[in-house]
Amino acid sequence: xxxxxxxxxxxxxxxxxxxxxxxxxxxxxxxxxxxxxxxxxxxxxxxxxxxxxxxxxxxxxxxxxxxxxxxxxxxxxxxxxxxxxxxxxxxxxxxxxxxxxxxxxxxxxxxxxxxxxxxxxxxxxxxxxxxxxxxxxxxxxxxxxxxxxxxxxxxxxxxxxxxxxxxxxxxxxxxxxxxxxx
Amino acid sequence: xxxxxxxxxxxxxxxxxxxxxxxxxxxxxxxxxxxxxxxxxxxxxxxxxxxxxxxxxxxxxxxxxxxxxxxxxxxxxxxxxxxxxxxxxxxxxxxxxxxxxxxxxxxxxxxxxxxxxxxxxxxxxxxxxxxxxxxxxxxxxxxxxxxxxxxxxxxxxxxxxxxxxxxxxxxxxxxxxxxxxxxxxxxxxxxxxxxxxxxxxxxxxxxxxxxxxxxxxxxxxxxxxxxxxxxxxxxxxxxxxxxxxxxxxxxxxxxxxxxxxxxxxxxxxxxxxxxxxxxxxxxxxxxxxxxxxxxxxxxxxxxxxxxxxxxxxxxxxxxxxxxxxxxxxxxxxxxxxxxxxxxxxxxxxxxxxxxxxxxxxxxxxxxxxxxxxxxxxxxxxxxxxxxxxxxxxxxxxxxxxx
Numbered sequence: 007x008x009x010x011x012x013x014x015x016x017x018x019x020x021x022x023x024x025x026x027x028x029x030x031x032x033x034x035x036x037x038x039x040x041x042x043x044x045x046x047x048x049x050x051x052x053x054x055x056x057x058x059x060x061x062x063x064x065x066x067x068x069x070x071x072x073x074x075x076x077x078x079x080x081x082x083x084x085x086x087x088x089x090x091x092x093x094x095x096x097x098x099x100x101x102x103x104x105x106x107x108x109x110x111x112x113x114x115x116x117x118x119x120x121x122x123x124x125x126x127x128x129x130x131x132x133x134x135x136x137x138x139x140x141x142x143x144x145x146x147x148x149x150x151x152x153x154x155x156x157x158x159x160x161x162x163x164x165x166x167x168x169x170x171x172x173x174x175x176x177x178x179x180x181x182x183x184x185x186x187x188x
Numbered sequence: 189x190x191x192x193x194x195x196x197x198x199x200x201x202x203x204x205x206x207x208x209x210x211x212x213x214x215x216x217x218x219x220x221x222x223x224x225x226x227x228x229x230x231x232x233x234x235x236x237x238x239x240x241x242x243x244x245x246x247x248x249x250x251x252x253x254x255x256x257x258x259x260x261x262x263x264x265x266x267x268x269x270x271x272x273x274x275x276x277x278x279x280x281x282x283x284x285x286x287x288x289x290x291x292x293x294x295x296x297x298x299x300x301x302x303x304x305x306x307x308x309x310x311x312x313x314x315x316x317x318x319x320x321x322x323x324x325x326x327x328x329x330x331x332x333x334x335x336x337x338x339x340x341x342x343x344x345x346x347x348x349x350x351x352x353x354x355x356x357x358x359x360x361x362x363x364x365x366x367x368x369x370x371x372x373x374x375x376x377x378x379x380x381x382x383x384x385x386x387x388x389x390x391x392x393x394x395x396x397x398x399x400x401x402x403x404x405x406x407x408x409x410x411x412x413x414x415x416x417x418x419x420x421x422x423x424x425x426x427x428x429x430x431x432x433x434x435x436x437x438x439x440x441x442x443x444x445x446x447x448x449x450x451x452x453x454x455x456x457x458x459x460x461x462x463x464x465x466x467x468x469x470x471x472x473x474x475x476x477x478x479x480x481x482x483x484x485x486x487x488x489x490x491x492x493x494x495x496x497x498x499x500x501x502x503x504x505x506x507x508x509x510x511x512x513x514x515x516x517x518x519x520x521x522x523x524x525x526x527x528x529x530x531x532x533x534x535x536x537x538x539x540x541x542x543x544x545x546x547x548x549x550x551x552x553x554x555x556x557x558x559x560x561x562x563x564x565x566x567x568x569x570x571x572x573x574x575x576x577x578x579x580x581x582x583x584x585x586x587x588x589x590x
Binding site for chain 2: 032034038051
């Protein structure tokens with residue numbers, strides 16, 4: 007059996023009596039305090055903490071940030087979603103609820119046949135995993151960079167179709183969801 | 189009956205009541221709240237955090253556009269309110285009587301000790317019709333430090349009873365540790381002030397402060413009778429500076445242990461005992477423990493300041509008086525009101541400096557192990573304090589005071 011003998015550091019008498027160690031500790035803490043106070047007096051901030059509602063990090067969010075899922079339209083204003091319900095089935099917390107609807111034959115996009123009559127995402131349930139985006143064959147649902155999803159009731163936290171299109175906006179062209187542009 | 193009623197000095201009672209209310213409720217308790225605030229903000233600054241900086245005046249509740257945050261200065265009010273409004277939960281298996289008694293037994297002794305600490309010199313209240321100047325101390329006892337130690341050591345009962353009555357392992361261990369720690373450090377605490385008492389030959393804290401005001405603080409012997417250039421070349425006070433410095437260090441370390449502050453907070457160390465003796469307590473009962481700890485800290489600082497750092501005395505007061513022509517030094521019965529107030533402010537700022545020191549030490553040092561604590565108390569501090577008394581005696585014999 008391998009025995010590892012840990013070498014304890016040899017302490018000097020002043021270290022054993024906590025005299026020099028006390029000043030060592032004080033040097034670190036007071037050093038930090040002085041640095042922070044000088045930074046605050048110089049108009050800076052304490053450490054790296056950001057003051058959230060005033061200071062935001064939105065412009066530095068990474069490209070792959072997973073915020074609220076939303077539906078997008080294409081450049082003609084057509085809903086990309088064809089209500090295949092794959093996202094509804096894959097959604098791990100079952101946050102998505104889709105009621106498919108038929109596109110009437112007099113519609114210019116009658117050829118697409120289906121679009122969601124209702125599309126609801128319960129943002130209390132959503133875990134921002136991005137599986138809906140991954141599974142969507144029509145590239146209609148994307149995770150955007152909105153993260154401050156708040157509401158005063160459960161009903162408010164359910165994003166309906168109008169809200170989802172409002173967040174999502176327009177995606178122009180054939181958007182390949184696997185490329186750099188997402 | 190009328191004779192008895194007539195012999196009662198109404199003014200004295202009124203003045204004493206005003207002092208008690210003024211000191212405990214207007215000075216100690218708010219400073220307890222704000223030392224918690226200082227603790228939180230300073231620890232945040234030390235650890236590169238921000239700390240509570242939001243609570244201010246909630247103007248939005250009154251329909252205004254923006255809150256006024258005041259750098260979080262209202263945080264103690266929010267904390268206090270939270271403590272008052274939380275559920276006061278008494279666990280089922282505790283010994284209810286002692287469980288309810290313990291928080292009071294912690295806070296009350298801590299507040300009682302402030303009775304003898306002189307928080308100022310004299311207040312000349314002749315404009316209110318008081319002939320005699322009012323001494324800025326609640327009880328001008330001639331056994332000041334003894335009274336303080338006697339009452340302060342009662343505080344451990346609160347902790348022990350809390351630990352015992354909670355009927356739970358962690359509080360019990362906390363209570364046991366607190367009592368042994370208190371006994372160990374009480375000795376060196378008491379011994380460490382004996383050199384001070386030997387030099388002054390006086391146990392009245394007010395008079396000790398007055399003497400330091402006139403003849404130099406114990407740790408700043410640079411004017412009056414203690415400075416060699418003004419007392420005819422007598423170096424005795426400078427020679428005594430060495431044992432006094434040792435005394436001061438021992439006093440401060442013992443005070444840390446007495447008030448259960450880090451690095452000696454064996455009674456409530458979170459990493460080992462959850463929260464120690466107050467694990468089972470909630471809401472205002474917990475707050476009473478908290479207040480007791482901080483009040484003990486403030487009053488301990490007050491005592492250290494009074495004994496070693498001149499109490500309410502303004503540094504270099506007699507020299508300042510000579511230089512400016514204004515009166516900065518204390519003269520019994522002839523202290524103007526502004527100087528009395530300045531003395532109170534001086535005392536408060538010295539105590540504040542001490543609290544800052546307490547906080548910085550807390551966030552700089554790791555906690556002692558229990559055996560290290562006992563070893564330090566019994567094998568180092570006690571002996572050093574005892575030898576220090578002898579050293580003082582020898583030095584006083586070798587360099588007699590005039």
